[in-house]
Amino acid sequence: MDFLIVLGALCFLMFVAYRGYSVILFAPVAAMGAVLLTDPGMVAPMFTGLFMDKMVGFVKNYFPVFLLGAVFGKVIELSGFSKAIVASVINLLGPQRAMLSIVLVCAILTYGGVSLFVVVFAVYPFAAEMFKASRIPKRLIPGTIALGAFTITMDALPGTPQIQNIIPTTFSRPRPGRHPGWASSAPCSSWSAA
Amino acid sequence: MVCGLTYLEWMRRRALAANEGYGTNLVNEPAAFEHEKLANPWIAILPLVMVGVMNKVFTNVIPDLYGKEVSFIPAVIGTVKPVVQNISGIAAIWAVEGALLVGILTVFVFAGKTVLGQFAEGSKAAVSGALLAAINTASEYGFGAVIAALPGFLVIANALGAIPNPLINEAITVTALAGITGSASGGMSIALAAMSETFIANAHAAGIPLEVFHRVASMASGGMDTLPHNGAVITLLAVTGLTHKQSYKDIFAITIIKTLAVFVIIGVYYATGIV
Numbered sequence: 001m002d003f004l005i006v007l008g009a010l011c012f013l014m015f016v017a018y019r020g021y022s023v024i025l026f027a028p029v030a031a032m033g034a035v036l037l038t039d040p041g042m043v044a045p046m047f048t049g050l051f052m053d054k055m056v057g058f059v060k061n062y063f064p065v066f067l068l069g070a071v072f073g074k075v076i077e078l079s080g081f082s083k084a085i086v087a088s089v090i091n092l093l094g095p096q097r098a099m100l101s102i103v104l105v106c107a108i109l110t111y112g113g114v115s116l117f118v119v120v121f122a123v124y125p126f127a128a129e130m131f132k133a134s135r136i137p138k139r140l141i142p143g144t145i146a147l148g149a150f151t152i153t154m155d156a157l158p159g160t161p162q163i164q165n166i167i168p169t170t171f172s173r174p175r176p177g178r179h180p181g182w183a184s185s186a187p188c189s190s191w192s193a194a
Numbered sequence: 195m196v197c198g199l200t201y202l203e204w205m206r207r208r209a210l211a212a213n214e215g216y217g218t219n220l221v222n223e224p225a226a227f228e229h230e231k232l233a234n235p236w237i238a239i240l241p242l243v244m245v246g247v248m249n250k251v252f253t254n255v256i257p258d259l260y261g262k263e264v265s266f267i268p269a270v271i272g273t274v275k276p277v278v279q280n281i282s283g284i285a286a287i288w289a290v291e292g293a294l295l296v297g298i299l300t301v302f303v304f305a306g307k308t309v310l311g312q313f314a315e316g317s318k319a320a321v322s323g324a325l326l327a328a329i330n331t332a333s334e335y336g337f338g339a340v341i342a343a344l345p346g347f348l349v350i351a352n353a354l355g356a357i358p359n360p361l362i363n364e365a366i367t368v369t370a371l372a373g374i375t376g377s378a379s380g381g382m383s384i385a386l387a388a389m390s391e392t393f394i395a396n397a398h399a400a401g402i403p404l405e406v407f408h409r410v411a412s413m414a415s416g417g418m419d420t421l422p423h424n425g426a427v428i429t430l431l432a433v434t435g436l437t438h439k440q441s442y443k444d445i446f447a448i449t450i451i452k453t454l455a456v457f458v459i460i461g462v463y464y465a466t467g468i469v
Contacts, residue, residue, distance in 0.1 A: 002346030009341060010374055018438045023428055027333035031340035038344055046340055055336035061287055063328045068294035070324035070433075072245070074316045075298055079305035081238035088235035109246055116426055117327065118290060120433045122242065128434075142430045143444030 002038060009034035062117070069118035077125035086129040098134040099144050102127050106148025119149045237304050245297040252289035257281055327429045334428070341374055350374070360396035365410050 013030040017023055028051060035046045076082050089101050102123065109119045127141045265278040302309060309316075341347055354370055357363040397404055427445055431438060 002344065003349040004346070006341055006344055006346035006350065006374065009337075013337060017428065018442065020437050020439065023330050024333045027337040031337045034344060034346075035340060038346070046343070050343055051336035051340050053336075054339035055332040058332040058335045059328060061284070062331070063324070064291050065287060065294075066324040066328040067321065068291055068298070070320035070327075071317060072241070072294050072297050072301075074320040075301040075305075075309050075313075076241060078309045078312050078316050079233065079238075079301050080308060081233055081241065081301065081305065084233040084235050084238035088238075105242075109242070117331070117429055118245075118294065120430050121323070121327075122245070124433050138434070139436055139440040140444055141434050142427075142436060142441040143448050145430060145434075146427075146445045147448045 005034050005037045066117055066121075069121035072118070073121035073123075073125055076122065082125040083129050086126055086133060090130070090133055096134070098130040098136060099140070102130060102141075102144050103148035106145055109149070116149050120145060123149075233305060240304070241297045241300040244300045245293045247293075248296045249289050249293035252292045253286060256285040256288055260285075323433060327432045330428045330432060331426075338374075342371075347374065360393070360400050360402060361406065361410055363396070364393055368410075 009030045012033070013023070013026060016026045016030075028047065031051055032043050032047055035043050090098070093101060105126065106119055106123055109122065123145060124141070127145060128138070131138055131141055260281045262282065263278055263280050265276040267276045268274055351367070351371065354363070354367040357366060394404065397406075427442070430445070431441060434441075
């Protein structure tokens with residue numbers, strides 16, 4: 001029964017997210033619904049003590065990163081720099097290579113240690129210009145960024161300084177990749193994004 | 195990666211054949227840039243390069259500068275505790291914040307005039323985008339923490355512990371927990387905190403190097419990034435102003451390819467012994 005409650009909360013949240021409802025509203029509803037079915041007395045304590053606590057902890061660490069990332073993406077766009085780069089990449093490689101170049105930029109940035117969330121903000125202006133110039137539907141942008149930023153460099157290549165690759169090192173010893181310097185300087189906080 | 199690119203190329207060709215074009219009725223579009231002369235591409239790429247390079251530089255410099263932890267005493271009336279911060283936990287965050295600041299300043303140095311004209315409006319849009327994306331992911335995070343604290347979660351975690359093959363056990367446990375908490379790093383922390391002893395014991399018993407274990411754990415953690423309620427997916431869609439309906443199919447395809455790659459790696463390891 002407990003087991004079904006957890007799965008139920010999960011399925012509910014996935015469903016509303018997919019249907020386009022705001023997760024900000026429905027994540028607490030789903031979580032507290034699950035608590036209510038398990039132990040009604042714990043709803044309020046769990047809400048303040050666990051849900052809001054973790055939520056605020058995330059904001060404390062990551063909101064400045066999101067904010068600066070968004071401002072960075074915006075000034076890149078306002079300055080026309082994104083357009084200039086797109087124009088020269090298309091000159092150089094031709095419009096068919098638009099997606100490849102976006103994937104590569106994402107991969108390079110994430111492998112360089114820039115947070116996935118920042119990459120999304122920074123690359124989007126480029127991707128939008130490039131896809132428009134090459135007449136590729138905008139709906140393919142998220143998949144392209146996901147390929148570059150969320151998959152290969154996040155955790156598949158040895159030595160990537162992304163958090164997903166760092167966490168296991170605090171448990172299973174081997175340092176990330178063969179760069180001793182990264183192990184000591186890399187993030188070890190186990191509470192992080194993605 | 196090759197599979198992923200092939201898939202995207204195929205989708206692009208199909209859209210081109212259907213003459214779909216870029217699309218209409220879009221939200222969150224970058225403003226059209228109307229200027230007679232575009233910036234030199236080398237200058238234009240510079241801010242992006244600065245972010246990558248400075249991030250690396252700061253990551254190396256910050257721990258040297260502050261040591262293991264830093265504490266200060268706030269100047270207020272009455273007795274106060276010193277504020278202590280653990281550097282290893284926040285060095286990476288400080289580094290990327292510093293790098294982004296340098297990146298933003300670089301843009302201002304080279305294109306200050308152009309940017310300043312529209313900065314008031316532009317920064318408002320950036321702030322609301324950042325707020326939405328951050329709070330979205332943060333509430334996912336709260337959800338994950340609550341779910342992980344429920345007794346039903348323990349049932350799932352224990353059931354997963356019963357899978358015999360150590361590598362497959364590890365991969366499935368990490369993937370499932372990441373999926374349930376809606377967060378790759380959250381799920382992996384929980385899985386490894388609860389079970390690293392078991393994993394390591396299993397690895398030694400089966401004679402598998404820990405490096406292989408590490409690789410499988412971190413790759414598997416991204417596996418359920420595939421699910422629609424994942425923080426990263428939601429951020430991506432919020433920033434680009436698209437909906438799950440329009441784009442989720444492609445994200446799903448791309449991330450599922452990678453999840454399968456985890457099992458390919460396990461297979462390769464058993465077939466050849468190469469990490």
